[in-house]
Amino acid sequence: MIDQIVLVPGFFEPRLLMQPLRYSLRKTSLRTQIWRDRWAFRSLDRSIDRLRLEISAANRSERGTIAIVTHSFGDWVARQAIAEAKNHRVTHLVSIAPIMNASPVAKGLRAIGCGLIPEVPVMASATRASENSDVGPGIRRLILWANLDVWIRPPKVVEHAQTRSLWATHLSIILQPNVHRAVRDFLDR
Numbered sequence: 001m002i003d004q005i006v007l008v009p010g011f012f013e014p015r016l017l018m019q020p021l022r023y024s025l026r027k028t029s030l031r032t033q034i035w036r037d038r039w040a041f042r043s044l045d046r047s048i049d050r051l052r053l054e055i056s057a058a059n060r061s062e063r064g065t066i067a068i069v070t071h072s073f074g075d076w077v078a079r080q081a082i083a084e085a086k087n088h089r090v091t092h093l094v095s096i097a098p099i100m101n102a103s104p105v106a107k108g109l110r111a112i113g114c115g116l117i118p119e120v121p122v123m124a125s126a127t128r129a130s131e132n133s134d135v136g137p138g139i140r141r142l143i144l145w146a147n148l149d150v151w152i153r154p155p156k157v158v159e160h161a162q163t164r165s166l167w168a169t170h171l172s173i174i175l176q177p178n179v180h181r182a183v184r185d186f187l188d189r
Helices: 015-025 044-055 073-084 104-111 119-124 177-188
Strands: 004-008 031-034 066-071 090-096 140-146 162-166
Touching: 004 015, 004 044, 004 073, 015 031, 015 066, 015 177, 044 073, 066 073, 073 090, 073 119, 090 177, 104 119, 140 177, 162 177
Parallel strands: 004 031, 004 066, 066 090, 090 140, 140 162
Antiparallel strands: none
16 A cells, blocks of 8 residues: 655646545545645756655655656656655656656747746756656556647657556646546556
């Protein structure tokens, strides 16, 4: 059984949007929390470091295994934190509509001067967006793609991951009961 589930929201995503998923996952783990971070204009290094400390095995205040469930840009932050953690407690990573390739919308935003928002250059670059996309075989991984997503494009291959595509938009996918069931079923196995 998973001891703790950490939900990591995406870019400009209010935590409230993840509440239905949090409620659905309470049956899987008694400790299910939505990670607190800035919606935008965040210090990427600070966000990564804060999450790294949360998942670190050296964190003496917490014990047991962790599942991370991300949406959109939250997946990029989680992957960097996992890669930087020397010893972490993460056993499962569920990536819902993750940023793993250059976003056409982010490229447009960068072109009109929105590159000053720290998250936009990451999402606009295929190289940066795909950083640490393979978290390795030690973490069970599920990636859920939205078929009607104008924000992101899936990469050709993702190693060590199960993938599924669902009829949803980038924002609606996090709210859909079938997605909640898929996440819960994956974490319960």
